[in-house]
Amino acid sequence: MAFLVEADRLKSVLRATTLADGSRRENSGEHSWHLALYAMVLAGEAGPGVSIDRVVRMLILHDLVEIDVGDVPIHSSEGAAHGSAEVLAAERAAAERIFGLLPDPQGAEFRALWEEFEAAQTPDAVFAKSLDRVQPVMQNLASGGGTWVTYGVTAEQLEARVGVKVARGAPGLWEWVRERTRGYFRSAS
Amino acid sequence: MAFLVEADRLKSVLRATTLADGSRRENSGEHSWHLALYAMVLAGEAGPGVSIDRVVRMLILHDLVEIDVGDVPIHSSEGAAHGSAEVLAAERAAAERIFGLLPDPQGAEFRALWEEFEAAQTPDAVFAKSLDRVQPVMQNLASGGGTWVTYGVTAEQLEARVGVKVARGAPGLWEWVRERTRGYFRSAS
Numbered sequence: 001m002a003f004l005v006e007a008d009r010l011k012s013v014l015r016a017t018t019l020a021d022g023s024r025r026e027n028s029g030e031h032s033w034h035l036a037l038y039a040m041v042l043a044g045e046a047g048p049g050v051s052i053d054r055v056v057r058m059l060i061l062h063d064l065v066e067i068d069v070g071d072v073p074i075h076s077s078e079g080a081a082h083g084s085a086e087v088l089a090a091e092r093a094a095a096e097r098i099f100g101l102l103p104d105p106q107g108a109e110f111r112a113l114w115e116e117f118e119a120a121q122t123p124d125a126v127f128a129k130s131l132d133r134v135q136p137v138m139q140n141l142a143s144g145g146g147t148w149v150t151y152g153v154t155a156e157q158l159e160a161r162v163g164v165k166v167a168r169g170a171p172g173l174w175e176w177v178r179e180r181t182r183g184y185f186r187s188a189s
Numbered sequence: 190m191a192f193l194v195e196a197d198r199l200k201s202v203l204r205a206t207t208l209a210d211g212s213r214r215e216n217s218g219e220h221s222w223h224l225a226l227y228a229m230v231l232a233g234e235a236g237p238g239v240s241i242d243r244v245v246r247m248l249i250l251h252d253l254v255e256i257d258v259g260d261v262p263i264h265s266s267e268g269a270a271h272g273s274a275e276v277l278a279a280e281r282a283a284a285e286r287i288f289g290l291l292p293d294p295q296g297a298e299f300r301a302l303w304e305e306f307e308a309a310q311t312p313d314a315v316f317a318k319s320l321d322r323v324q325p326v327m328q329n330l331a332s333g334g335g336t337w338v339t340y341g342v343t344a345e346q347l348e349a350r351v352g353v354k355v356a357r358g359a360p361g362l363w364e365w366v367r368e369r370t371r372g373y374f375r376s377a378s
């Protein structure tokens with residue numbers, strides 16, 4: 001129960017992305033719920049061998065380390081902050097502390113699932129990462145630009161920082177979504 | 190995608206319950222995420238024949254009708270508003286509209302899962318309902334009373350409105366949690 005009460009704090013971690021209506025910034029708890037729903041709805045976009053149930057579990061856990069580390073916006077620091085050695089070390093320490101609140105073997109299982117997500121090597125993790133990257137694109141499209149405006153993102157930067165990773169796990173999905181981003185970037189330039 | 194953008198509105202549906210730190214009211218999107226995590230962590234409390242993966246899916250979907258209907262606090266109207274014929278009819282219409290945004294068979298599958306949750310007859314739904322009822326108890330304990338203060342709830346009312354239903358799907362869990370509520374109600378009376 002200590003873990004479940006601690007997890008509540010993820011609802012207070014704010015992301016750069018807003019809600020679809022632009023009314024406020026999204027928090028990482030509700031973002032994780034939205035991603036689990038993405039996995040259920042977009043199951044048909046997953047490649048062979050993907051277990052949607054494992055993807056859902058992975059997405060439920062994937063941001064818990066942000067309780068200690070905060071969210072690192074993908075477009076901040078010209079797209080370089082995400083995945084820096086400092087951020088990775090801090091996330092590892094956070095995983096140690098937070099999953100350590102659970103008894104083993106459950107703590108170890110959850111941590112392994114989070115590490116699998118982070119490593120993005122298995123089919124489940126690659127698909128989960130695709131969803132984590134595409135959801136903010138849909139939020140930005142709905143809200144009229146969102147973090148693309150905040151960070152002055154170009155269509156080329158979006159392709160390099162986001163598109164490539166969405167396409168890795170869900171190529172058809174990225175084709176469909178990229179088409180919809182074209183209108184935005186045409187009118188924004 | 191229309192469904193996934195519409196679902197975003199669940200993040201703006203406020204519940205009576207607050208975050209564990211009491212800083213603000215919880216929304217139904219982040220609540221649904223928290224419940225999915227409850228299911229993963231408390232899997233060992235589930236009775237025989239329960240599929241945690243189905244319970245997680247059920248909990249991800251269970252509150253979507255609130256986009257149209259809003260959350261009906263369990264302790265409002267002296268505990269009588271929940272489950273009234275009017276609320277049930279409105280929730281059914283909301284399910285029709287919201288799950289209708291998905292193509293079939295997916296829309297029908299999601300709706301069936303929601304109906305299974307509402308009917309609370311299968312082992313999966315009974316366990317999912319137990320979690321939905323116990324999480325606000327944990328939030329109230331953490332925040333120092335929460336909706337028990339708002340609605341002047343007694344230990345007996347908590348037992349009748351909440352405890353019986355938590356115990357139905359997770360008797361050991363309710364025994365553990367009720368013990369922790371005793372201290373609160375002793376000092377509050």
Ligand SMILES: [Ca+2]
Binds near residue numbers: 063132
């Ligand atoms: Ca994330």
